[in-house]
Amino acid sequence: MATPTKTAITVTVNGRPRHLELEARTTLAEVLRDGLGLTGTKIACDRGACAACTVWLNGRPVCSCMMLAIDADGQAVTTIEGLAQGEALHPVQEAFIEHDALQCGFCTPGMVMSSAALLERDPHPDAGAVRDALAGHYCRCGTYPHVVAAVLAAAERKS
Amino acid sequence: MNRFAYARPGTLAEAAAETGLVSEAMVALSEGAVLMAGGIDLLDLLKSELVTPSLVVSLRGVPGLDAIAQDAAGNLAIGAMATLASVAEHALVRASYPALAQALAGAASPELRNVATLGGNLLQRPHCWYFRSPAHHCLRKGGGHCFAIRGESQYHAIFDNQACAIVHPSTPATALVALGADVELHDAEGAARRLPLEDFFVRPGDDLQCENALRPREVLTAVHLPRLAEGTRMAHLRQGEKTGFDWPLADVAVVLVHDPDGTCHEASVVLGAAAPVPRRARAAEQVLKGRRIDAMVAADAARAALQGATPLSRNDYKLALFEALVRRAILAAAG
Numbered sequence: 001m002a003t004p005t006k007t008a009i010t011v012t013v014n015g016r017p018r019h020l021e022l023e024a025r026t027t028l029a030e031v032l033r034d035g036l037g038l039t040g041t042k043i044a045c046d047r048g049a050c051a052a053c054t055v056w057l058n059g060r061p062v063c064s065c066m067m068l069a070i071d072a073d074g075q076a077v078t079t080i081e082g083l084a085q086g087e088a089l090h091p092v093q094e095a096f097i098e099h100d101a102l103q104c105g106f107c108t109p110g111m112v113m114s115s116a117a118l119l120e121r122d123p124h125p126d127a128g129a130v131r132d133a134l135a136g137h138y139c140r141c142g143t144y145p146h147v148v149a150a151v152l153a154a155a156e157r158k159s
Numbered sequence: 160m161n162r163f164a165y166a167r168p169g170t171l172a173e174a175a176a177e178t179g180l181v182s183e184a185m186v187a188l189s190e191g192a193v194l195m196a197g198g199i200d201l202l203d204l205l206k207s208e209l210v211t212p213s214l215v216v217s218l219r220g221v222p223g224l225d226a227i228a229q230d231a232a233g234n235l236a237i238g239a240m241a242t243l244a245s246v247a248e249h250a251l252v253r254a255s256y257p258a259l260a261q262a263l264a265g266a267a268s269p270e271l272r273n274v275a276t277l278g279g280n281l282l283q284r285p286h287c288w289y290f291r292s293p294a295h296h297c298l299r300k301g302g303g304h305c306f307a308i309r310g311e312s313q314y315h316a317i318f319d320n321q322a323c324a325i326v327h328p329s330t331p332a333t334a335l336v337a338l339g340a341d342v343e344l345h346d347a348e349g350a351a352r353r354l355p356l357e358d359f360f361v362r363p364g365d366d367l368q369c370e371n372a373l374r375p376r377e378v379l380t381a382v383h384l385p386r387l388a389e390g391t392r393m394a395h396l397r398q399g400e401k402t403g404f405d406w407p408l409a410d411v412a413v414v415l416v417h418d419p420d421g422t423c424h425e426a427s428v429v430l431g432a433a434a435p436v437p438r439r440a441r442a443a444e445q446v447l448k449g450r451r452i453d454a455m456v457a458a459d460a461a462r463a464a465l466q467g468a469t470p471l472s473r474n475d476y477k478l479a480l481f482e483a484l485v486r487r488a489i490l491a492a493a494g
Contacts, residue, residue, distance in 0.1 A: 007165065024165035024215065027202070047203055051270050060244070060273040066202050067274060070165055071219060114270065135403030136268025 009073035013038070014082030020069070028072050029053040029064035032079060040080035040109045044138075051136040054110035055079045061117045063136075080109035083116060091154040092116045099150035103141035111137050115151045124155055160202075161211045167220035175347035175376045177216045192216055194378060196240055196279035199271055204284060207293055209300075224380060225276075227251070233386030236343075239278025239379050243267065243331070246277055256384060258393035258412050258492075262334035265397045268404040278379045281332055281342070281356070282371065285325035285435075286406060287315065298323050298367055312471035314406065317478065318434040320469060323363040326432045327370075330410055332356065333431030334395045335382060336439065337412035343381040344373065353383065360436035370435070388425070390417040394491035396484050397431075407432045409477055411484045413492040415447065423447050428464060428489070430481060440464035443485060452493040454486075461486035 006021040013036060020035055029046075032038045032055065041064060044052040048066040055064045056078035064077075083090045092115045095101070102108040111134060118125055118133040125133070130151045139147070168174045177192055192214035195201050204210040218224060224240035227249050235255070237246055246252055247263035267275055289295040289306040296302035307315045307324040315324040327333075340356045359372050373379065397410035409432050416425035426447035428440040443464035450456045464485045465478055 024163055025160040025205070046206065048199060048268075048271050051268060054270050057273070061270050062274050063268075063270045066199050066271070068165075068198060068202070068215075068217075071198065071217060132403060133269055136270045 007070055009070055011069070011072045011074075012076040014078055022069055024068060024070050026069045027065050028055070028067045028069045028077070031069040032064060032077070035069075038079050038081050042106055042109060044106065050107070050110075050138040051114065052107050052110045052138075054113045054137075056113060056117060059117070059120070061114045078113075080113060083112065090116055091157045092119065092151065095150040095154035095157065096147070099146050099153060101143055101146040101150040103139075103143055107137060107139045107141075107143075111139070111147055115147070115154070118151065119155055119158060123159060125151070127152060160205045161208060163212050164214045165217065166214060167217045169220050169222070171221050171224075171345055171378055171380065172347055172349055174216050174218055174221060175345065175378050177214065194218060196282075197242065197274045197276040198279070199267070199275045200279060200283040203291075207291065209284075209291070209293065218378075235384040235386075237277055237382045237384070239381055240276050243272040243275050243277060243280060244269070246331075247272065255387060256334075256338060256393070258395040258414065259331060259334040259338065259384075261395040262331045262397070262410070262412065265395075265399075265407065265410070266330045277331065277382055280329050281335075281359075281382070282373075282379060283328040285370065286328045287325045290325065299325070301368065308471060311473060313473040313476075314408070314432075315471055315474055316434045317468045317470045317474055317481075318430075318438055319362060319364070319436075320434070320471060323367055323435065324471060325363075325370075325435050327360065327434070327436050328406075329437075330397065330407055330431055332360070332437045333410050333429050334393075334412040335384075336437040337393070337395075337414045337427040337429040338387075339385050339414075339427070341383040341385075342379055343383060344377045345380050346374070346378075347376045351380075356382070357437070357439065363435050388416050390419070391415070392417065392492050392494055394488045396488045396491065398480055398484055409433065409480045409484050411481070411488040413485075413488040415452070415489075415492050417493075421451050423450055423452050423493070428460070428485060430464065430485070433477070433481060440485065442466050443489075447489065452489060454490065457486045457489040457493070460489055 032041045042052040044050045046065045048063040053065040130148045193212040224238045226238045253260045289297045298305045305323045336357045341353045393414040395412045397407040399405035412429045414427040426444040428443040430438040443460040446460040461482045
C-alpha cells in the first residue's frame with residue numbers, strides 16, 4: 001500500500017482554478033481557510049451539525065467540514081468571498097445588514113450561502129420554505145426571526 | 160483523523176477488490192481499507208477515530224452509481240450514490256413513492272442531503288451516544304456491556320433491546336422497508352445478489368458488531384423499489400424534539416393497498432427509531448387487513464403495533480408517541 005503523502009488537486013474556487021497539494025485527510029473547510037486564506041468560511045462544530053461552514057459545491061450548499069478536499073478535485077466551489085460582485089454586495093448580504101440579521105456574526109457566512117442558494121432555486125419562498133432551507137444552521141445569538149425576514153426581503157428585492 | 164491513503168477507482172470491481180472490509184458500515188475499529196460514498200458518516204467516525212483505516216476508497220469515480228431510472232415494468236432503481244436531495248427531488252419518487260420523499264425530507268439537513276447518499280444513509284453506523292463516544296467501550300465495539308440499557312436511554316430502542324439498545328439510524332429505511340425495497344449487492348468478481356432490505360439489516364441477537372448482511376468485498380450499488388399495485392396509498396410521519404434537522408424520536412411508514420370498494424387488503428406498517436432494525440409491526444398489519452379503515456380501526460392497529468414493547472427506564476414516553484404516530488400515519492395513508 002502506498003505511503004500516505006500529499007496529493008495534487010485542482011479546485012475552481014470562486015471562479016478561479018486553484019492548484020493544491022494536500023493530505024487526503026484534509027477537509028474542504030480546512031483547505032479553504034488554511035490553504036487559501038478564505039477565512040469567511042467558519043468551522044464551529046466540525047461535524048455537520050451547525051452548517052457554519054456552508055459553501056456551494058457546483059452551486060449547491062454543502063457542509064465543507066464534512067467533505068474531504070480531495071473529493072472536490074475538479075469541482076467548483078463558491079465561498080462567501082465569491083458572493084459579492086466586487087463592491088456590490090449580494091441582495092441577501094444587503095438584506096442581512098438592513099434587517100439586523102446578525103449579532104456575533106459567526107454563523108452568518110453559512111446562513112448567507114444557504115439563503116442565497118435557496119433564492120437561486122426558489123426565487124419566491126414563503127417563510128416556511130426559508131426555515132426549511134436554514135434548518136441545518138445554528139445561531140447561538142438567536143437571530144432566526146431577523147434572518148427569515150431578511151431572506152424574504154432579499155427575495156422581494158431580487159424580483 | 161489518522162493519516163490514510165486515498166484511492167478513487169473507476170470501476171466497481173476495483174473498488175471492491177481494494178477493500179478487504181467493505182462499506183462505511185463495516186469498519187468500526189478496523190485498520191484496513193474502507194469504502195466511502197458521500198462520506199458524511201465516515202468523516203464523523205474518522206474524526207472521533209472510531210475508524211482508523213489505512214486506505215479510504217472513494218466511490219465517486221465509478222460512473223453511473225448515482226442514476227435513478229425506471230425499467231419497462233415500472234420498477235424504480237435508485238443508485239446507491241444518488242444523494243438524498245436528488246432522490247427526494249426526483250419526479251417519479253415524489254409522484255409514486257411520496258412516503259419515501261417525506262422520509263428523505265426529514266433526514267439530516269439540506270446541506271447534508273446534498274452530499275449524503277442513499278447507500279451511505281442505509282449503511283450508517285448507529286448513533287447511540289455510547290457507541291459514538293470514544294470513552295465508552297460498549298458491546299458493539301467489542302466491550303463488555305451495553306451502557307444504554309441501564310443508562311441514558313431516552314433515544315434508544317423500545318423493542319429488541321435486551322442485548323444492545325441501538326435504534327436504526329436511517330429514516331429513509333423506515334419508508335423503504337414499508338415499500339418492499341430490495342438492495343443490490345456486487346462483489347469484486349462482478350457477481351450480484353439482491354436481498355429484501357428488511358432482511359439486509361442484522362439484529363443484535365444475530366451479530367452484535369455488524370448492522371447489515373454485506374459480505375467482505377461486497378458493495379451496495381442500488382436500491383430497487385417495486386412498481387406499486389393499483390390502489391396503493393402511503394404516508395411517513397416523524398416526530399422529533401424539533402421540527403427540522405434532528406434525529407426522530409419516532410417515525411412511522413404505512414403503505415396500504417385498497418380494493419376498489421375501500422377495503423384494505425395489503426398493509427405494511429414499519430416503525431423507525433423503535434428497534435435496532437426498522438421494525439415491521441405485523442400485529443398492526445393484521446388488524447388492518449380486510450377492514451375498511453376508520454378512526455377506530457386505526458386506533459386498534461396502533462395499540463397492536465406496540466404489543467411486546469420493552470421500554471427502558473428513560474424511554475417509555477415512546478409508547479404513547481408511537482401509538483399516536485401509527486394511528487395518524489394509518490389515517491393519513493388511508494386518506
